[in-house]
Amino acid sequence: MKYIVILGDGMADYPLAAYDHKTPLQLAHKPYIDQLVKSSETGMVQTIPEGYPPGSDVANMSVLGYEPEIFYTGRSPLEAVSLGVDLREKDIAFRCNLVTLSLEENYGDKTMLDYSAGEITSAEAALLIQEISKEIGTEEFHFYPGISYRHLMVWINGAWEFDLTPPHDISDRVIGSYLPKGAGSDVLTRMMIKSEEILKNHPVNQKRKELGLQPATSIWLWGLGKKPNFTPFVNKYGLEGSVICAVDLIKGLGICAGLNTPHVDGATGGVHTDFLAKAEAALAELKAGKDFIYLHVEAPDEAGHQGNAQEKIGAIEKIDELVVGRLLRGLEEMKEDYRLLILPDHPTPISIKTHTAEPVPFLIYDSRRNVSSGINRYTEEEISAQGNFVKSGPALMAKFIKGE
Incomplete structure (x- = not known):
């Protein structure tokens, strides 16, 4: 059977x-x-x-x-397993989307235009995540490329008690009230804001805009979790x-x-x-x-x-x-x-x-x-x-x- x-x-x-x-x-x-x-x-x-x-x-x-x-135990640990990332007991995994936000100067005033950055290709996304890792990755924060817009960040011995919003839940909404919440969550928000500066003029995004495609203007962190059993x-x-x-x-x-x-x-x-x-x-x-x-x-x-x-x-x-x-x-x-x-x-x-x-x-x-x-x-x-x-x-x- x-x-x-x-x-x-x-x-x-x-x-x-x-x-x-x-x-x-x-x-x-x-x-x-x-x-x-x-x-x-x-x-x-x-x-x-x-x-x-x-x-x-x-x-x-x-x-x-x-x-x-x-x-x-959370969403991202399952994705970590798929990517071959071996989480330790105290590591916290996060989904790291590439998204398209609107162009307002203040980050919190921006709107979630596209949770998938126009279904960006995996090859393009890998280059962007590589740049993110180079600029804001540390011994404490590791970034891993996945498929299309779906990627991974691991916080070694990280914090756990955060309130994070999936980007696909806030399509066409202003993001300010959906930014990370909880004690110490400002470290996540700062990374998201910094990512916008890193991605703004990246050649991958310049090329996508020339082709009439949505650029990946920021990372969005959510879906945290611990190693499953x-x-x-x-x-x-x-x-x-x-x-x-x-x-x-x-x-x-x-x-x-x-x-x-x-x-x-x-x-x-x-x-x-x-x-x-x-x-x-x-x-x-x-x-x-x-x-x-x-x-x-x-x-x-x-x-x-x-x-x-x-x-x-x-x-x-x-x-x-x-x-x-x-x-x-x-x-x-x-x-x-x-x-x-x-x-x-x-x-x-x-x-x-x-x-x-x-x-x-x-x-x-x-x-x-x-x-x-x-x-x-x-x-x-x-x-x-x-x-x-x-x-x-x-x-x-x-x-x-x-x-x-």
Whole structure:
């Protein structure tokens, strides 16, 4: 038996007034998923525990079957694991975004124009982070390049009690009231302000402006955390598996869980990722003997943060055609029994451009069973109306794998 989770990050949404009050899942043409849902177990699952922020870190940890109440120590340590950074017990990791701020003279008066600096390329970003490290890195503060706009800072023996805001939560807002808070947080704010001076005239940014692209005008520090300690997935659920992803956060989760995390050429973590390459990588892992696949696609979430309904609808349609469709054909060719779990980790509504904590719709399809769900399309409205509810991501993973 093969077990495959297909997670469309942020895929759930609110009804859109400009689209006849329908959600992207209702608007998207997704024949493969809609055919599966007719013969699947369906329901809503609460992936975010009460009191936890509705981030992709908490949500994906939950869906992967790990209780955030037990295993969560912060977002950035998971990304550190992915980047090969060995955190010591007292080290504190921070997500270090490259962002685009407006041009007001006073830093606190600036507006968050783009939390991703125009989805800056990894090659460009590496040069900028290298310059940041050269100018403000010390024996105490270390900077590491990641993918696109997502990077890492480690504070050796650092402080911990800060209130930090994700930049994607404050798109189009003045940043002053969202700057780091807490005793000693001024050291973080000073680095962010200094980074603007360093990046202002960097050749990478000059070139991007010439091309009409957003420059990376500042770093933004958030998502702090300490070194995590996970129970291996094989010990928890009895399966050897792989995580197929493009972002360091999800790769870090996979590594912490003892799962394989192969590199996928063309997978970017953005809306222009290579969807088909992810499906092919998943099939390759299954053919190599893995029994569990966690296939993560970031694109719907990115479109949600950008407030771009058409991009989000298109991302869902590509997941259906290029990921689900390809996997179904590949599994049929392999002549293996399989179970599919399809769901988002959390909603990322177009209207507010950030994550929310509401339950999300799931389907579980079993190739051995011909059942009727009574559901015609995989949408928030239809599945929610059915009334089936699962209390947590780990409870859903247990249901998916163990039938509990």
